Amino acid sequence: MLELKEVSKSFQTPDGVIQAVQDISFKVDAGEILGLIGLSGAGKSTLIRCVNLLERPDSGKVFFAGEDLTLLSPEELRNRRQKIGMIFQHFNLFAQKTVFDNIAYPLKLQGKSKEETAARVKELLGFVELTDKTNAYPAELSGGQKQRVAIARALATSPQLLLSDEGTSALDPATSIMILDLLRRTVDELKISVVMITHQMEVARRICDRVAVMEDGKIIEENTVRELFLEPKHPRTIALIRSLDEERPLSDLSAFVDDNIYRLGFSGGEVARPLISEVSRKFGLDINLLAGDINLLQDEQLGWLAVSFPKEEPVKVAQALVFLQEQNIHISKVEPTADGNSLSAQDQVYSRGGGNNG
Numbered sequence: 001m002l003e004l005k006e007v008s009k010s011f012q013t014p015d016g017v018i019q020a021v022q023d024i025s026f027k028v029d030a031g032e033i034l035g036l037i038g039l040s041g042a043g044k045s046t047l048i049r050c051v052n053l054l055e056r057p058d059s060g061k062v063f064f065a066g067e068d069l070t071l072l073s074p075e076e077l078r079n080r081r082q083k084i085g086m087i088f089q090h091f092n093l094f095a096q097k098t099v100f101d102n103i104a105y106p107l108k109l110q111g112k113s114k115e116e117t118a119a120r121v122k123e124l125l126g127f128v129e130l131t132d133k134t135n136a137y138p139a140e141l142s143g144g145q146k147q148r149v150a151i152a153r154a155l156a157t158s159p160q161l162l163l164s165d166e167g168t169s170a171l172d173p174a175t176s177i178m179i180l181d182l183l184r185r186t187v188d189e190l191k192i193s194v195v196m197i198t199h200q201m202e203v204a205r206r207i208c209d210r211v212a213v214m215e216d217g218k219i220i221e222e223n224t225v226r227e228l229f230l231e232p233k234h235p236r237t238i239a240l241i242r243s244l245d246e247e248r249p250l251s252d253l254s255a256f257v258d259d260n261i262y263r264l265g266f267s268g269g270e271v272a273r274p275l276i277s278e279v280s281r282k283f284g285l286d287i288n289l290l291a292g293d294i295n296l297l298q299d300e301q302l303g304w305l306a307v308s309f310p311k312e313e314p315v316k317v318a319q320a321l322v323f324l325q326e327q328n329i330h331i332s333k334v335e336p337t338a339d340g341n342s343l344s345a346q347d348q349v350y351s352r353g354g355g356n357n358g
């Protein structure tokens with residue numbers, strides 16, 4: 001459905017060239033939601049704007065429904081864009097227009113008849129459950145209602161692709177959940193593709209199929225949301241997940257700086273805590289639990305624990321890690337940062353069933 005191939009975009013500024021997006025490739029199938037996460041300035045918005053050529057890439061290809069958008073004439077591009085919906089953080093509704101007219105706007109641009117437009121708007125209002133607000137103005141709506149109008153408007157022309165830049169971050173959690181579920185339902189029913197930027201892991205876990213992690217204009221890691229959470233591969237992904245999740249700060253890691261700290265990812269069936277005491281007994285190791293959390297991923301529970309093993313027992317620790325891997329625990333090595341307070345991943349990452357663990 002959507003495929004980007006080696007897309008790059010730089011900006012000339014008085015302070016020099018900023019390489020906002022570097023050599024990015026990814027694919028999103030019909031009925032699939034790709035989440036984009038990354039720190040501020042990572043290049044997420046620039047990348048998403050490259051998809052519909054609001055930003056023209058310096059190089060690379062953007063295939064949408066089999067066509068390279070970068071090769072189209074302005075008119076052809078305008079035409080294809082009608083199949084690409086966009087949702088922005090601040091909704092961008094027309095304040096002077098009613099809910100009806102806001103949603104009708106893109107249909108008008110397409111030259112649809114009055115009757116056709118009215119029927120479609122009615123259908124969309126039903127879909128986002130706002131029929132009773134047909135004649136209201138944006139100022140009379142709550143944030144969540146505005147967002148639903150924005151979604152209805154983005155869907156008006158039956159897009160095959162939806163792009164969302166922080167679509168839910170302006171909303172309270174309960175409203176977000178409703179909007180997210182609406183979005184998921186839309187994608188499942190209409191088999192559209194979605195690329196959405198999010199600053200909340202909760203959002204990614206709730207509706208994304210896959211997540212791409214961006215840093216300095218590049219995708220440093222891409223995986224299903226489950227695998228990414230269970231076993232982040234890139235050194236910086238763990239820290240990012242932690243910061244997006246607002247996982248509880250570790251009280252004081254300085255006491256453990258000389259230890260081996262690992263992040264253990266586990267899913268519903270695997271009960272980590274008893275396993276930790278089992279490992280402790282079996283291998284005669286003192287294991288400290290440093291932090292942990294359990295989250296709901298769509299309908300599955302995923303959790304993680306940060307534990308430290310004593311450094312003086314490398315052989316036993318290696319055996320314990322092998323044992324944990326055999327129990328389906330996903331292991332990533334982490335080390336405290338210099339301030340002793342936060343976890344950042346170290347280069348060494350254990351892959352499942354992989355090699356030696358000394």
Ligand SMILES: Nc1ncnc2c1ncn2[C@@H]1O[C@H](COP(=O)(O)OP(=O)(O)OP(=O)(O)O)[C@@H](O)[C@H]1O
Pocket residue numbers: 011012013018019020038039040041042043044045046047
């Ligand atoms: N029009 C522009 N001109 C110059 N530099 C730009 C322009 N747009 C973006 N940049 C720069 O490109 C880099 C990526 O910006 P971008 O807006 O894509 O980041 P982001 O990941 O969306 O960040 P945030 O999470 O804060 O929205 C930043 O260094 C930014 O300053």
Ligand SMILES: [Mg+2]
Pocket residue numbers: 044045046
């Ligand atoms: Mg942005």
